[in-house]
Amino acid sequence: MATTADFRNGLVIEFNHDLFTIVEFQHVKPGKGPAFVRTKLKSLTTGRVIDNTFSAGHKVTTARIERRKYQYLFQDDLGYHFMDMESYEQFPIDKKLIDAPQFLKDGEEVEVLVHTEQDKILGAELPQHVVLKVVYTEPGVKGDTATNTTKPAELETGVTIQVPLFVDQDQLIKIDTKTGSYVERVK
Numbered sequence: 001m002a003t004t005a006d007f008r009n010g011l012v013i014e015f016n017h018d019l020f021t022i023v024e025f026q027h028v029k030p031g032k033g034p035a036f037v038r039t040k041l042k043s044l045t046t047g048r049v050i051d052n053t054f055s056a057g058h059k060v061t062t063a064r065i066e067r068r069k070y071q072y073l074f075q076d077d078l079g080y081h082f083m084d085m086e087s088y089e090q091f092p093i094d095k096k097l098i099d100a101p102q103f104l105k106d107g108e109e110v111e112v113l114v115h116t117e118q119d120k121i122l123g124a125e126l127p128q129h130v131v132l133k134v135v136y137t138e139p140g141v142k143g144d145t146a147t148n149t150t151k152p153a154e155l156e157t158g159v160t161i162q163v164p165l166f167v168d169q170d171q172l173i174k175i176d177t178k179t180g181s182y183v184e185r186v187k
Contacts, residue, residue, distance in 0.1 A: 002062045004037040004054050012044065014061040015052070019044040019115065019122065027056070044113065044122045064116040070124070072108045080104065082112065082124070091121065098124045100177040102159040105132065126177040131186050132156050133172055140165035150182075 002013070007025045014020075020041035029035040035056035042049045044065075054060070070082035070091070079092040080101060093112070095101050103126060104110075113122040137153035150162040155175075163182045167173060172186040 001059050003060070004056055004058050006062075007037060007039065012063045012065045013041075014063050015041065018046075019063050019065075020050075023049065065122065066114050066116050067111045068114055070110055070112045072104050072106065072110060074106065075104075080124075082110065085109070093121055093124055097121065098126075100126050100180065102180075103130050103132065103155075103157060103175060103177050105130075105157050128177060129174050129183060130177055131172050131174050134163070134167060134169055137163065137167060137169055139168065 002011075004027075007022055009022055009024065011022045012019055013022065020043055022039055023042050024040040026038045027035065028038055037054045037056060037058075039052050039054065040049060041052055069085045071085055073081045073083055073090065075081070076092075079094045080098060081090055081092050083090050098104070098110075108126070108130065110127075111125045113125070114120070115122055132155040134153045135156050138151055140151070149165055151165055151167075152160050153163040153167060153173075154160045155173075159180075161175065161180060161182060163173065167182070167185065174183040174186055175181070176183050
């Protein structure tokens with residue numbers, strides 16, 4: 001059990017028969033009336049974000065969630081297969097539980113959220129940035145780099161994103177997995 005004084009970003013609580021992680025919180029002490037805590041909660045099962053207000057001192061049940069390092073192996077009809085880096089056990093994880101499955105490549109390490117009391121996998125998070133190889137893109141026109149124009153580029157995972165004109169085929173680029181956008185070239 002915890003109270004609203006224990007709230008912090010990333011804390012996982014049981015609320016309305018579901019598991020929620022605290023995305024944002026703000027303690028408010030108005031001039032009149034009791035204090036309260038305004039929160040933004042994200043469901044770990046559906047991904048839905050809700051706003052909720054708790055009165056100050058309200059007791060909530062916390063859930064024990066562990067972040068474990070898993071390695072991506074392959075994809076088939078059962079889902080995306082990962083291997084626990086410590087026990088070498090393999091687990092299939094459903095596509096909807098992975099935050100950006102289009103950027104997964106073989107051997108990529110991800111953090112998997114596991115509910116320890118139920119030993120249930122809640123989701124998989126890729127690193128903030130991944131490095132992928134450009135498989136195909138049209139060549140850029142020399143001298144046409146003064147504007148912020150982009151062109152499509154197909155990456156080694158099969159996904160197509162927009163990249164600047166100076167990016168060529170067979171180059172490595174860094175991708176932001178949260179937005180799916182180009183960050184920089186990698187040497």
